[in-house]
Amino acid sequence: MKPHEPISAGVSQDTPDSTPRAGLSVGRRTVLKTIAAGAVASLAAPYIRPASAAPTQLRALMWEGYLLPDVIAAFEEKHGVTFSPTFFDGNSEAYNKLRVGGTKDFDLVQADGFWPSLYFREKLIRTVDYAKIPATQHLFPVFKPAEFKLLTDATTGSDFGVPFCWGSYGTTYNADVVPAEKAASIELLFDPAYAGRLSTSARFEENIALAGILVATRMGTIDKPRPNGKPFNPYDLTDEELAGVEKLLIEQKPLLLTRYQDNATLAQLLESGAIVAAPEFAQTYRLLLAKKAKGEIDTTFAHTLVPKEGGLGWVDTWLVSSGVPDGATLDVCQSFIDTMITPETMKKVALASGCSTTIDIRALSTPEEQALYLMDRTGELSKMYMFDQPSSTEKWERVWSRMQAA
Template sequence: MTCVRRCSFLLLLCCLAGLLPGPVAQAAEPGVLRVLAWPGYADPDVVRGFEQRHKVRVEVTLIDSDAALWQRMSASGGKDFDVFAVNTAELQRYIDGALAQPVDPAAIPNISRQLPRFRQVEAIPGLVRGGQVYGVPYTYAEMGLIYDRSQFVLPPDSIQALWDPGLRGRVLAYNGGVHNFSLAMLSLGSEQPFRIGAEQWRSTVERLIELRRNVLGFYAQPEDSVDLFRRHRVALMLANYGTQQLRLLRAAGADVGYVIPREGALAWLDCWVVASGARDRQLVEAWLNYMLEPEVSGLLVSRQSLGSTIAESAENRPQDHLRWLEAVEDVGRRERLWVRVISGDRLARVLAP
């Protein structure tokens, strides 16, 4: 046999050997799902259940701010993760940046478990573009009103109560410019609280100055609000953290109620989104479906006091009007003017260039 023929023969044997199973063949490495999420969304026991069911490994990376989420996703053009959780107000820039892919609802059977308000995706701002759905609603929290039952004959039913002079010094509000400008717009009857027109800034700032004069103070963290509420016998609080604050107050022994005002409550909605760098679409869809199982979704309620998209909250009613957060017209201006408002500046100074 010539050298050329012998080399060809050996090459053929090597190719055939690679196709045949044998004792030296190695088992295929299990699939890996790369998840980017907020704390409490993918706890170890939840992840372990998914891994065991699908015989895969899940790598979870946690973030604690919208800025950190954007940095992680944008650093690699979305290639470092398969699926991530983001709120609908932020989702648009991920779509614009080609960091997110459309979702195929037909591939996620458990979507049928969701409450009607979450299945009607066209009614959720920022979730649909070009007729395609870009996220699966997962959890939410609304900014309702917490009130001391002993100080109200009837529960307050409007955000106007925050401005009630009869409650002056017994009201708590959240220290956040973006949300508070939207709140002021709602109190003025606006149906577009996330878009302040040029002619509306003056009246909105006036409204916030009135709020500053009526409240005991502004809190930042839920624990701070609980301490202030109990020490100063507060009557009414805008609950920026929703039912999380309600649970903390009740655990501390406070006799409090919770209502969604008739004007509606500002609310954030987090969705699971398919990253542009997703490597195994079927595995991602299995994860999305798993997240909507009752046992998994229920942990958001029991552990985090967050809302589940597949079961009504005891504090909410189907007819409650939740106003999902949207991107606002000018974050920088809202925050800049808010600093002036809470510093005690008068209207002319607040509105100065």
Template sequence: MHWGPRFFSRRTPRSVRTPANSPRITWRAYRVLLQLPLLVCGCLFATAPAMAEDTVLRVLAWPGYADPDVVKAFEARFHARVEVTLVDSDEALWDNLHAGHTPPFDVLAANTAEIQRYTQEHMLAPLDLAQIPNTRRQLPRFQALSSIDGLTAGGKVYAIPFTYSSMGLIYDRKQIAVAPTSMTELWNPRYRGKVLDFNSAQHNFSFAALALGYPDPFQLSPAQTRAIALKLVDLRRNLLTYYTLPEEATAFFVHHKAALMFGNYGTQQLAQLRRAGADVGYVIPNEGALAWLDCWAMTSATAHRPLALAWINYMLEPEVSALLIQRQGLANTLTPSPESNVNAHLVWIRPVADVQRRETLWSKIVSGDLPETFK
């Protein structure tokens, strides 16, 4: 999910294979502790394909995507067992798929950049949309699969959008009466010492590229990269601090009365701040906002294609997709998000060029190096 995960930095490679009723043991598990009770009833409408009682569907997913009650209802309907392996980083996802598990994984959830990577490695099977009728329930922007980089190749579909989060601006309504409309507000001198920024080279360079009006925030020339580095050096004047985890951001925002924040965790972060008593608003700037989009895909190694397709279709049932909003504070692909307008300009994250250059410059930025040292 990207959140994942989304989604934002997912660096610590960890995974745990669990039965459906095992506890979550990841750095993102705090979200699961906030889950609301839900009864997933057996009256959902899909027709189950005939399956042998000993059939096992192996699912690779992020916490919150395949919760025990959801899995149990699927097992009862399709007369199969589901084994869920949880990951909390893109690296863990990649490692699991390359570990040579026997039997192999059948379905997985990954962001669009990773989906593109797996498709190029011939690790995913094309999907038969006729077997995933719930795609017709999705919002138009998510039915237009060819318009989203990474989901199609050679005229075939390899992944179906499931959940997403934008990385917009979060602001204190008490200090900012009128919602900001531009990412450049982060540099406004009136917010000196009141801005929070996410500690990530990739996303900072990309969102600053949007603020500067560069057409492709993921493919930057050397001159553009240096200009952005200097822009991010300038942002230090307004910073309260950098944050990594959403809990840190919430604590800083509430206790130090921050005014404005680059919301790397988007609507999830907004929900957490509101639970902490903060009077905050959320906007997608006019320049657009970075966003991650996690999708379901079927592996090329699966021996259970009908069941794998049934799983993807099941994940798009309204009762199941609604859990992303109720439990995780995420958006789903069936209903418009009240915080992320359906017509908002979202820029789905893609692999960036020259990662090492961004990382090197970011290290100098957060270390406080002087502008004249940036070559």
């Protein structure tokens, strides 16, 4: 439409014999169309926004344990956005969600280990700008892009994630019952001496990977050249190793009281003495230590961070979905990440979730907290095998099902 063009309905104003009524007449259909268009526009308006417009909602696919209501509320108020989290348990679950259109449903995503690089390869997440996330300057050196390569695209050098929390899948054990030298090995989890007093998580990937490290150690294949020419990775096992894992996990079944589904159950089982050892992310261990310090329990618990055969490790990260365009939404996403990794927030995250932080919060922590949250042990990360995608989920699923049915 040209500027200042008069709006006429049906009859031109130039028509000599046009009456004023005709010039102003508006047909019933036109009215109905206008009303309908107006109604549709008003209904759709909240959902139709230019890409550059400031977002009103920030949608995150994240682990529930990292939700800090007070921090979120302050962020919402400051930026005028509503934070909408969706929670998941394992990486594969989040990956499945993203693959089936989740990049349009989420702005922020969490993942750990090698999963962010897989997401980036499959264009599920996008690059982020560390300059817009100033709190990254507080990262421990081992988690800065110069040393921590898992979140940097080797080709372009662009960063696609920000480290958040880290830990291992070590063994928490009752130190009054289990000697430290036994707890230093994965063999503890398969020791008949503790039959009925062991537990593992219900996560199939980590059960198979951890058993894979032990099987490869026993078979002597852990240090040998691999068929794929790469160093040993417990998430990429040969068929012989997988067969060994299946046998080992079947042998383990009668030794387990149960496979715990959540940390609360694990804490109860350990605290009551029903079980004496279980692999976990050290969150339960820290919870039990806190109870011991308050005098609520008498049992002494200890945690093996990395077993002597090698252990599994993880670094939880914040990622931005590929559905987020450059501009205001990306700025808010990066601002959110920045808020979440400030030392003050990270201290709260550590206390609430029981996780070690990638941000140096030693200045805010007591010597006991520094020891408890492994702040001087970040270097041990290099000895761990990072959480990864199984080389063949189909093969791993068969192993797990056969074990469950045995």
